[in-house]
Structures are given as C-alpha cells and as structure tokens.
Amino acid sequence: MNELLNIVFSTDFAFSILRVATPILFAALGALISNKAGIVNIGLEGIMLVSALTGVVVSAQTGSAWVGLAGAVLAGLLIAAILGFFTLKFRTHIILGGVAVNMFASGGTVFILYLVSGDKGASTSLKSEVLPNVRLPLVEDIPVLGPILSGHHLLTYVALLSVVAMYYLLKRMPLGLRIRSVGENPHAAQSVGVRVNRVQFTALLLSGLFASLGGAYMSMGYLSLFSRDMTAGRGWIGIAAEAVGRSTTVGTFLSSLVFGAADALANALQILKIPSELVATTPYVTTVVGLTVYAIAETRLKKRKARRHSPSDS
Amino acid sequence: MIFNTRNFEKIRTLAVVLISLLIAFLVISIISEHPLKTIGIFLFEPIRTVSHIGNVVEMSIPLMFTGLSVVLLFRTNLFNLGAEGIFYFAAVVASSVAIHFAANAFFHPVVAVLAGAVVGALLSAIPGILKAKWNVNELVSSLMFNSILFGVGLYLLNYYLRDPQSFSNSSYKFRPSAMLDVIVPGTRIHSGLIVALLCVAAGHYFMYRTKWGYELRMTGANREFAEFSGINTTKVIIMVHLIAGFLAGMGGSIEVLGMYNRLQWASLPGYGMDGALVALLAKNNPASVIGAALFLAYIRIGADQMARMSDVPAEMISIIQAVIILLISAEQFLKFWKNRMLLKEAGVRE
Numbered sequence: 130m131n132e133l134l135n136i137v138f139s140t141d142f143a144f145s146i147l148r149v150a151t152p153i154l155f156a157a158l159g160a161l162i163s164n165k166a167g168i169v170n171i172g173l174e175g176i177m178l179v180s181a182l183t184g185v186v187v188s189a190q191t192g193s194a195w196v197g198l199a200g201a202v203l204a205g206l207l208i209a210a211i212l213g214f215f216t217l218k219f220r221t222h223i224i225l226g227g228v229a230v231n232m233f234a235s236g237g238t239v240f241i242l243y244l245v246s247g248d249k250g251a252s253t254s255l256k257s258e259v260l261p262n263v264r265l266p267l268v269e270d271i272p273v274l275g276p277i278l279s280g281h282h283l284l285t286y287v288a289l290l291s292v293v294a295m296y297y298l299l300k301r302m303p304l305g306l307r308i309r310s311v312g313e314n315p316h317a318a319q320s321v322g323v324r325v326n327r328v329q330f331t332a333l334l335l336s337g338l339f340a341s342l343g344g345a346y347m348s349m350g351y352l353s354l355f356s357r358d359m360t361a362g363r364g365w366i367g368i369a370a371e372a373v374g375r376s377t378t379v380g381t382f383l384s385s386l387v388f389g390a391a392d393a394l395a396n397a398l399q400i401l402k403i404p405s406e407l408v409a410t411t412p413y414v415t416t417v418v419g420l421t422v423y424a425i426a427e428t429r430l431k432k433r434k435a436r437r438h439s440p441s442d443s
Numbered sequence: 444m445i446f447n448t449r450n451f452e453k454i455r456t457l458a459v460v461l462i463s464l465l466i467a468f469l470v471i472s473i474i475s476e477h478p479l480k481t482i483g484i485f486l487f488e489p490i491r492t493v494s495h496i497g498n499v500v501e502m503s504i505p506l507m508f509t510g511l512s513v514v515l516l517f518r519t520n521l522f523n524l525g526a527e528g529i530f531y532f533a534a535v536v537a538s539s540v541a542i543h544f545a546a547n548a549f550f551h552p553v554v555a556v557l558a559g560a561v562v563g564a565l566l567s568a569i570p571g572i573l574k575a576k577w578n579v580n581e582l583v584s585s586l587m588f589n590s591i592l593f594g595v596g597l598y599l600l601n602y603y604l605r606d607p608q609s610f611s612n613s614s615y616k617f618r619p620s621a622m623l624d625v626i627v628p629g630t631r632i633h634s635g636l637i638v639a640l641l642c643v644a645a646g647h648y649f650m651y652r653t654k655w656g657y658e659l660r661m662t663g664a665n666r667e668f669a670e671f672s673g674i675n676t677t678k679v680i681i682m683v684h685l686i687a688g689f690l691a692g693m694g695g696s697i698e699v700l701g702m703y704n705r706l707q708w709a710s711l712p713g714y715g716m717d718g719a720l721v722a723l724l725a726k727n728n729p730a731s732v733i734g735a736a737l738f739l740a741y742i743r744i745g746a747d748q749m750a751r752m753s754d755v756p757a758e759m760i761s762i763i764q765a766v767i768i769l770l771i772s773a774e775q776f777l778k779f780w781k782n783r784m785l786l787k788e789a790g791v792r793e
C-alpha cells in the first residue's frame with residue numbers, strides 16, 4: 130500500500146495523468162462541440178483510429194512529423210465531412226453514421242496498414258516520425274509544478290489550449306452562439322436566419338479536428354507507431370467524459386482529467402494485483418451512475434414544476 | 444409493375460447492395476493484380492463447395508440473433524447498441540456453465556444457453572429501466588454497458604475460466620456434453636440454426652400478431668401518442684429491452700457453444716454492431732432478418748476466401764459495410780426518384 134501511495138503522490142504520476150488524459154480530452158472536446166450543435170457524433174473512436182494511421186503513414190512517406198500531423202488532421206476532417214454530408218444532406222441517422230465510421234475504421238485501418246506495410250498488426254516496418262516534446266522555459270524551474278507541467282508532448286499543450294479556445298468559442302464568439310442555438314432548438318435558430326445545416330456541418334468538422342488531433346497524439350507521441358485498434362476505447366471514454374461533464378467546457382475538461390487519472394491509476398494499481406480489466410471499466414461505470422443521478426434529479430425537478438403549475442391536479 | 448412506390452424500399456435496398464458490391468469490385472480492381480479472378484473468388488467461392496455454404500450459414504446464426512434483437516429495439520425507436528456487450532458477456536456465462544457444471548447432452552447446452560440468455564435479458568433491462576423511468580439516454584448508457592460488460596467478462600475469463608496451460612487468453616475446454624450438435628454432416632452448421640429460425644418466426648408473430656407487438660410498434664411510432672392512447676409505454680420499453688437482451692444473450696451463448704470448444708475472445712467480437720447493420724438491411728422487419736444475415740455472412744465468407752486465395756485482405760469488407768450503413772439509412776437517398784414515381788402514379792405530368 131505504501132508503495133502505491135508513493136507512486137500516486139509523486140510528480141511522475143501527476144505528469145502521467147496529463148499524458149494519459151490528452152487523447153481522452155481531445156475526444157471529449159470533439160464530443161462536446163458536436164453535442165452542442167445537437168449532433169451526437171459516436172464516430173470519434175473511428176476518426177481517431179484513421180488519423181492515427183494516417184499520421185504514421187504520411188510521416189513515414191515524407192519523413193516529416195509535421196506533414197504527418199497535417200495528413201492526420203486532413204483525414205479526420207475528411208471522415209467528419211463524409212459523415213456530415215450523409216447525415217445532413219442524405220438524412221442518414223447520425224448514430225448509424227457513427228457506427229459506419231467506427232466499422233470502417235476498425236477494419237479499414239488494418240486493410241490500409243496491410244497494403245502499406247504488409248503487416249496486419251502494427252506499423253513497425255514503417256519509419257514514422259514523432260512530434261516533439263516541449264519544455265516550457267521558466268515554468269520548468271518552478272518546484273513541484275515544473276516537472277508536472279513542463280516537458281509534455283506538443284499536442285498535450287494543444288489540448289489544454291483547445292479547452293481555453295473551446296470555452297471562448299462557446300461563450301464569446303458568434304459561431305459558438307449559433308452552435309448552441311442550433312443545438313437547443315434548430316427551428317427557432319432557423320427562424321432567426323441561422324443556417325442550421327451549415328452550423329452543424331461546421332461543428333462536425335471541428336469535432337473531427339479534435340478527434341484527429343487525439344489520433345495523431347496516439348501514434349506520434351503516446352506511442353511511436355500505429356497498431357491495430359490502438360485507440361482502445363478512448364473515443365468512448367471521451368464521450369463519457371462529455372456526458373459526465375454535463376456538456377460544459379469546464380466539466381468536460383475536469384472529467385477528462387479524472388478519467389485520465391483513473392487510467393493512470395489502473396497502471397499503478399497493478400502492483401496491488403487489482404485486476405486492470407475491472408479498473409478499466411471505472412470511467413464507464415461512473416458515467417452510467419452520473420447520468421442516472423442527473424436524470425433522476427431532472428425528472429424530480431420537472432415533476433415539482435408541473436405540480437406548481439397545476440395545483441388542481443395534485 | 445415492379446417500379447411503383449410500394450416497392451420503393453425494396454428497390455432502394457437492392458440499389459444500395461448493388462452500389463456497395465460495385466465499390467467492392469472497384470477496390471479489388473485497384474489493389475489486386477488479377478482483378479477478375481479475385482472478384483470471381485469473392486462472388487462465387489462461398490457457394491462453390493458444401494463446406495463453404497456451411498460457413499455462410501454458420502456465420503449467419505449469430506447475426507440472426509443480434510439482428511433480431513436490434514430490430515425489436517429500433518422498431519420501438521430505441522437507439523440501444525448494447526447487443527455487443529451482452530453478446531460477449533452471455534458467452535462468458537454460457538462458457539462457465541459449460542466448463543464448471545455437468546449434465547447430460549440435452550440439458551447441459553439448454554441450461555448453458557438459457558443461463559446466458561437470462562443474464563443477457565437482466566443486463567439489458569438496466570438501460571431499459573433507466574430509460575423508461577427517468578429518460579436516461581439509452582444510447583449512451585448502452586454504449587457504456589458494452590465497455591463495462593467487456594471489462595467484467597474479460598476479468599472472469601482471465602481469472603476464473605482461463606486454462607493455465609494455454610498460451611493466449613483462452614478458457615478451459617468445454618465439457619463435450621455442453622457443445623451443440625452438428626445438424627448438417629460435412630459442415631459445422633449446429634442446432635443453433637433451428638433455435639435462430641424459431642426465434643425469427645416467434646419475433647414475426649410477436650410483432651404483427653400480438654397485442655404486445657402492436658403496443659411496441661405504436662410506442663416506436665410515437666411514444667407520447669401511444670401513452671395518450673392508453674399504452675403503458677414504460678412497461679413496453681422495459682419489456683422490449685428484456686426480450687432484446689434475451690436474444691442477444693442467447694446468440695452469444697449459442698455461438699460460443701456451437702462453433703468453439705473453448706472461449707477465446709479477448710476483444711469484443713463485433714456481432715452486436717453487426718446486428719445494427721442486419722436490422723437496417725432487414726428494414727426492421729423480423730422475417731427479413733434471415734435474408735439480411737445470410738447476405739452479410741455471404742459477403743464476409745467471400746472476403747475471407749478472397750484473402751486466403753488472392754492478394755486482397757479480408758478487411759476490405761468493413762469498407763463495404765460502412766457504405767451499406769451510410770446509404771441504407773439515408774432517408775433522402777433516391778428520394779427524388781420516389782417523388783417522381785408518386786407524381787407519375789397520381790397522373791401528374793412533369
């Protein structure tokens with residue numbers, strides 16, 4: 130037990146929380162922006178996977194991590210655009226569209242990996258590049274905080290900045306206002322001249338952008354290669370984090386960190402022989418419990434309101 | 444006349460299937476060095492020998508179960524994708540019965556399959572009750588349940604069922620008495636097929652010939668209207684979840700006892716999500732599940748054979764599946780054509 134406490138209360142552990150939480154945070158931001166516009170994008174897991182592969186393949190072909198990152202982002206945007214085209218233009222059900230994206234990604238990435246590298250498991254034969262870690266000047270000299278906050282992967286900082294940008298976008302920018310209005314009531318938004326389809330498409334593209342950054346982080350930072358199904362449910366944890374965070378930027382950010390900590394803890398708990406399979410389910414259990422608590426509270430509130438408005442019925 | 448609006452959905456489904464096959468041919472011709480030969484393998488190998496036909500039928504069995512399960516949910520307008528986790532967890536339950544209990548060759552598989560199915564029904568009821576009582580989004584909760592059930596199932600497999608003598612995550616061997624009988628010699632088609640067909644028939648009867656089926660369809664069409672017309676929709680939603688979980692659980696149990704002699708799934712096998720694809724192809728119609736499952740099994744066995752005999756990997760099939768889902772659930776796809784037919788039938792000149 131002491132051993133565990135030593136691990137948990139070390140700067141290394143705090144550092145690893147941010148490291149593990151980065152892809153979850155990206156996915157959660159992707160879920161947040163699309164949910165705000167009233168679209169449930171469950172294809173995040175698939176988009177992450179496709180971007181992870183594209184990053185590796187493109188960077189191996191060009192020898193540049195930056196071009197690889199651009200490729201990963203483009204691939205993510207492309208998938209999101211296809212999803213958006215079908216759901217908004219052809220009226221494909223968005224959930225089924227998401228299922229299609231995930232199905233395509235889990236098999237399609239193996240398909241492409243095999244065509245490019247001749248291997249169905251991992252991209253070990255490709256010489257792919259990795260994006261750099263960044264040491265923050267000044268910050269790294271602060272005791273305790275320095276080693277926690279400095280030296281992270283570039284995309285970890287991008288993720289943290291994205292949280293700020295998301296907050297600003299949703300609260301202060303016209304686009305954010307439009308996205309929220311479309312999500313809350315598309316008919317009302319349309320009646321005041323908001324182009325609902327266009328706003329939703331933009332939100333979906335942003336969602337794809339965040340997911341693709343998460344994917345690029347997985348294969349060009351967290352690991353330095355692509356392996357089959359490497360996102361391993363992080364897209365779903367992102368969706369869970371957004372749900373537990375009640376579709377607020379701050380809540381989503383905090384729950385992503387908590388789920389990241391649970392993930393990091395799962396590694397540490399293996400010392401105590403607590404089965405990692407069970408620890409891995411904690412984000413999902415938390416989400417179901419959280420959603421239920423919210424829903425019960427909401428139903429009670431609704432009932433109370435209804436009673437107040439119609440005293441004769443009660 | 445075939446081309447009228449009544450047949451529109453059928454024609455559209457057919458068009459989607461043809462388009463997806465054309466895309467398959469396109470992908471093959473880009474990749475393969477002998478495109479024509481490869482396409483031939485993909486199209487005809489599944490029916491070339493008895494054992495290949497057997498493979499198609501074997502693969503269609505779990506798809507029928509999950510397809511039927513999803514049909515019931517979708518028809519009630521419930522977007523629950525939880526069949527995946529239940530299928531897996533029920534297989535774990537059935538495996539533990541098959542390993543740790545003893546009975547004769549009739550009761551053993553029956554008990555094992557029922558155990559899996561009942562556990563599946565109970566697990567499925569949780570998102571159902573949450574949805575019916577407090578309106579918890581069944582999509583998110585069922586997706587979370589997939590991951591939870593996978594984690595717990597894998598834990599049970601690794602800690603209680605795992606055979607220490609095997610290298611990978613695989614369980615002890617099932618007792619021979621628990622395994623399902625082969626019913627067609629020369630193939631591995633097992634008695635689960637009969638159960639699957641019976642379930643489809645029962646599902647059809649239930650949906651169109653019983654009061655409960657009517658209530659289910661009404662709730663699916665408009666929950667509020669159904670509620671106002673005196674249907675207890677809370678009860679309907681919980682009931683549908685129970686039945687759907689029962690079917691998905693039965694599918695998982697039957698698949699593992701019919702096709703394997705030990706449990707070796709270290710990841711979700713994917714049949715639950717395939718169930719959504721089957722339900723789409725079947726247009727949420729129980730009887731059509733058979734054809735949809737056979738079609739999906741056919742192109743998969745075709746792809747497997749293609750991977751074995753040519754230079755195109757079997758994962759190509761996932762691209763085809765994605766196209767099918769996107770197009771078939773696209774309400775607007777070919778809609779202009781339906782409108783034109785409507786005008787023509789109404790006698791309006793363009």
